[in-house]
Amino acid sequence: MSEAPTAIRYLMELGASFDPGAHEGVALTREGGHSHRRIVHAGGDQSGAEVQRTLDESVRLAGVQVVEKAFGIDLVIGHTKSGVRAVAGVKVAILDSNGGVESVGIVYAPAVIVATGGYGQVYASTSNPPAVTGDGIALALRAGVAASDLEFIQFHPTVLWVGSEATGQQALISEAVRGEGAILLDAAGGRVMAGVHPQEDLAPRDVVAAAISRRMAEAPAGVDDHVYLDARRIENFEERFPSITASCRNVGIDPVTELIPVSPAAHYVCGGVKATLDGTTSLQGLFVVGEAACTGVHGANRLASNSLTEGVVAGTRVGRALSWSLPEIVEPQEVEADGALIDSYHRAALRNAMSKYVGVLRTPDGLEAASAILRTLADNASAAVVPTRKAFEATNMLTIATAVVAAAKARTESRGCHRRTDFAEPLAAWERHLMCRIVDGRVEVD
Template sequence: MTARWAARADLVVVGTGVAGLTAALRARELGLRVLVVTKAEAEDGNTRYAQGGVAVVLPGEHDPGDSVERHIADTLTAGAGLCDEDAVRAIVADGPDAVSRLMYLGAVFDSGPDGRLARTREGGHSAFRVVHAGGDATGAEVERALLAATRDGRVPVLEGHVAVDAVRTASGAVAGLLVLDGSGVPGVLGAQAVLLATGGLGQLYQATSNPEVATGDGVALALRAGAPVADIEFVQFHPTVLYTGAGARGRCPLVTEAVRGEGAVLVDALGNRVMAGVHPLADLAPRDVVAAAITRHTASAPGGVDDHVFLDATGIDSFPARFPTVHAACVAEGIDPAVSPIPVAPAAHFACGGVVATVDGRTPVAGLYAAGEVASTGLHGANRLASNSLLEGLVVGRRAAEAVAADLAAGLLARPATDAALPVAPVAARDSLQRVMSRYAAIGRDAEGLAVVGSVLDVSSVDRELTTRELVEDAALTLVARALIASASARTESRGCHVRTDFPARDELARRLFIRTTPSGQPVLAWPLSLRGAA
């Protein structure tokens, strides 16, 4: 089926989270014609669920002993040897300006008794540097401020339009986006630049902190457009997602790491400390360490409980005021955190890898840019430091808009496309995919289990024309799952949030793994092209 309608812009932004909206607003400031696309409603992305805050060292606001250098060091430590130090330095250094600009747009962060911004500490941080809003509703406040700034009519947002495929020229440059509107009618958004800000891929798994829209669409679209992805095997499992019963499916409420930052501790059903002796930072160890420790601990079923542990926050004063979102989720499950420990378990949370991009959002494919969780800039390495996600979206979103403006001015981008046809792609049954990914490609993997995932995808995949949002999403999950198991199979070591039970040691050589698709659409290991605009 070919496109039946068309629209034009200088820049099409896919996604209405922190990275996408930040980029759209900056592009508008620079005089670009911008069009934002989202497959659901503008508020339905993952940004609003971010609880902890923004990790940033603000002049005059941070702890006296803290510094940008300490924030960089903490990020590199959490990344387990795979961070790009130059990228880390660039993004962390730009953090104060990014937060200041967000506050100028109207975002309101919590203040402490001294009148300065309140700060908390989360896992992997050596200081109290995480600023927050609404107690544990930072993402919701960031999203509110950004959406309010777009609703003056100058940044049109197409809701209910799902991105299907990049439209490419004969030379391979991206020149627009093929979409399905709310009625399933295909159209082409012709543009010299397309920015992917589509978020993560948590719906690869049965239980996740991500909303239902997090189906890896951007990663799949980039792979089909010829762009490489990096480190896609590193999926961070948040250690403390509210346990709502055996076999929980879909988005599960997050219990922010800041609860542990304020003094809560993990215990098992017998009351024993889970993190005692595991790591020098104990309950505030990096997320990969805590999630893996919980998984190991529950394997012995202490007290007869083998699928969750408990977060004892009974010693935190004024819990409902400090953590209103977590408190409401607990009350909905009949739990009072003031008197009872909160049942928690790890669940899929954040994609540390993604589309290979510079800190300016440029990918190796001309006209294609990426920012936020969908991108792999080198900030996160093998495991993301808590609250660096909103920071990355703010910084790289802005920088990507400036890169697009510069590339347009330099005449480096192709002319907008006018037509395209819907692609045909393998689509696996989502339920089967989620079950085998959760069983064999979550926390703890081995060669045999990864091969099982591949076999199930082979058996259950059917080539389909992508004529509906559901088919687009399921095709994306299928391709991203294949990319993940290809990379996870090749990484024969345990590093960060990639744990190979058959290769428990870490390799001496730290290396990133890159995946591209063959002409037939099969993900394979490869090295990327040189990044445009790389330092």
């Protein structure tokens, strides 16, 4: 975190425009778990988009070749002259406009950086965009690289609720709204966070998400699938939160004058491929950064806005290191044959099982039920399935979901954003990381 200010200043040098403060410098806000205002923001509530715009523009200006409509299927492995197993490249599918496979080839490279994000799309409701299906993590697992802390999935407490049947990406109602004074109410008008935590509505995300889940289970006023965010006291809401205002009004809600219906949804994964903050992994030449990596920075529960910070800092470190020296080029010796895939229509069953049984509050019976459903889906895998983007994604989602459930079953305690009803407290014996690996085609946890 000590490198964060430098990384943010570097983004500004590249052209990122953050909202100015009232007097000088940039404006700062606070979010869940924060005791001080320390978060820069852009366009009110469009910080991520501004960072992405800046980086995209920098890549374009640098003349970097970008191959669009391409999907990384598997890592290609080789050995160095001294016999060390190392990355030799990536097996890539070029896709047509409908997601079908036009061709498959190998991109040879001494260094491969995985920056594919998390796996929020394994859940029926998520704040993540459609492409966040765990592809990079699954790719690394299949190459024999360990992933850590996969059971720690952060559910954002306040995702816009648009109906009990809604699936896929839902609009995020930023924690900054509560940072500016909004409060959570149940359908009967009761304060959700009163008496739950000293910081009440600005408690850490796992605390707020669990409190909302428990309150929904009580079904106040007969409502068991959402609560409300009251932001009506915030002055200049439309100016401060233009994207949130637009998202609400798109579904017929005016956040300036009305309560905003919200519920928890999968948002961020604290686990990922085991890596250092420099991006290095146990496989020479493979680097992993951002949400796809597990560096230990976030522990069992990430503080709000630390994800963008980690991504920028770690990405800068990796880029700097590789600009000075690339790993040894190796000859490819292991090119996996096309494996079995599952049909994309199985995604719905997978997502529903994960949301129902592996959500904010987890039970032993629920985890067993999820395991059984995932095993049935795995039995449907076949080499005869037509390879498409959605089939690749569905297969990766199954790999990730299986590992998540295995880790959640193994960790018999509650810690951070992993909460089990049968083990309600953290235990000293579990102050350690769980590692997931694929061995002989099966997920193993240790």
